[in-house]
Amino acid sequence: MALVPYEETAGVGLQKFHKPLATFSFASHTIQIRQDWRQLGVAAVVWDAAVVLCTYLEMGAVELRGCSAVELGAGTGLVGIVAALLGECHTLALLGAHVTITDRKVALEFLKSNVQANLPPHIQPNAVVKELTWGQNLGSYSPGEFDLILGADIIYLEETFADLLQTLEHLSSKRSVILLACRIRYERDNNFLAMLERQFTLLEGRDFLLPRSVSSSISEIRKKQQRYGGQREDGYSKVPYGFIGGPST
Numbered sequence: 001m002a003l004v005p006y007e008e009t010a011g012v013g014l015q016k017f018h019k020p021l022a023t024f025s026f027a028s029h030t031i032q033i034r035q036d037w038r039q040l041g042v043a044a045v046v047w048d049a050a051v052v053l054c055t056y057l058e059m060g061a062v063e064l065r066g067c068s069a070v071e072l073g074a075g076t077g078l079v080g081i082v083a084a085l086l087g088e089c090h091t092l093a094l095l096g097a098h099v100t101i102t103d104r105k106v107a108l109e110f111l112k113s114n115v116q117a118n119l120p121p122h123i124q125p126n127a128v129v130k131e132l133t134w135g136q137n138l139g140s141y142s143p144g145e146f147d148l149i150l151g152a153d154i155i156y157l158e159e160t161f162a163d164l165l166q167t168l169e170h171l172s173s174k175r176s177v178i179l180l181a182c183r184i185r186y187e188r189d190n191n192f193l194a195m196l197e198r199q200f201t202l203l204e205g206r207d208f209l210l211p212r213s214v215s216s217s218i219s220e221i222r223k224k225q226q227r228y229g230g231q232r233e234d235g236y237s238k239v240p241y242g243f244i245g246g247p248s249t
Contacts, residue, residue, distance in 0.1 A: 017045040024078065026054050027085035031118050033076045036110060043075045043107045049153035050075075053181035054082040062148055062177055064097040069148040070171060072132065072164075074101045077114045079152050084119055084127040096123070100146070102132035135163025144173030151180045158188045161195055169199060178221055196221070 016022065017037045022045075024031045036044040057064070057079075064087035071080035080101035087097020103111050112129045119127055131137065149171055154164065168178060178200070184190060196202070200221045 022046045022076075024051070024054070026058055026082045027088075029085055029118070031078065031081060033078055033114055034110075034117070035076065040107060040110060043073075043103065044110055046076050046078055047153040049181040049183060050078045053079050053150065053152045053179065056179070056181070057082055057086055062179070064148070067097045067147045068100075068145065069097055069150060070100040070102060070132075070146045072102055072134070072149065072151040072167065073154040074103045074111055075107065075152075077101050077111045077118075077129075079150050080127065081115060081118050083148075083150060084123055087126070088123055096126050099127045101127060101129050104133050105131050132167070134160060134167040138167065138170045141171060143170055144176065146171050147176055149176060149178040151178075151182075153182050154180070155182045155189055155192050156185070158191070161192045164192075165195060165199060180221075 017035065020035060022033045022035055024033065024046075033046055035046065064083060067087060069080075069083050069087070071077070071083065074080050080099050084097060084099040087099065101111065101115060108129060108131055115127055115129055116124065130140070132141070149168065155161075172178060182189070184193075193202070202221045
């Protein structure tokens with residue numbers, strides 16, 4: 001079970017969202033993320049799940065070099081920025097990661113400013129900020145286009161669940177890994193996991209230690225495979241803070 005790093009009181013904990021800058025250290029870089037709670041609300045602050053996901057990536061959970069990755073509902077862009085930095089390749093024999101960092105149109109300029117401010121010029125060509133509204137402009141993306149799909153705390157509005165699942169299905173292929181970090185807060189979040197299980201297989205994960213002594217569990221989601229005889233292989237694990245996976249056939 002994940003322990004989420006909140007402050008002692010809710011009021012104190014929310015103060016971090018009102019700070020104009022949030023500073024992090026990932027991939028041997030100091031990252032300064034601009035926040036704007038007053039103008040863009042939840043889309044313009046760094047949530048704990050993003051830090052969880054960045055930490056997991058930095059641990060080498062997936063190979064980012066040569067990878068085509070996309071971040072959904074990027075908000076401040078922290079996860080996509082870290083993925084691009086970690087995917088940097090220092091040899092001509094290998095390609096660096098190509099990261100597409102997405103959100104709704106209203107958040108794109110804010111998102112772009114964080115990406116440009118935190119990626120060195122030689123990495124910026126490998127990171128593209130692009131509009132993506134779940135379930136709507138999917139024609140702008142090729143089916144199964146990405147090796148890795150990332151999302152931090154994007155499971156919270158029930159009315160978006162069907163569109164999110166449609167988007168995951170469209171963007172992923174049999175080879176894809178989907179890595180979602182979230183905190184399961186309400187019954188509707190568990191409802192999303194049940195919806196997810198119909199199309200994806202969730203496998204057992206492992207625990208690891210996060211900054212500030214916060215423990216979290218990551219579970220893997222993979223494409224459901226056909227058993228001999230046509231039966232599907234199922235797996236499901238309720239995890240309070242994260243999953244990895246691919247779509248069903």
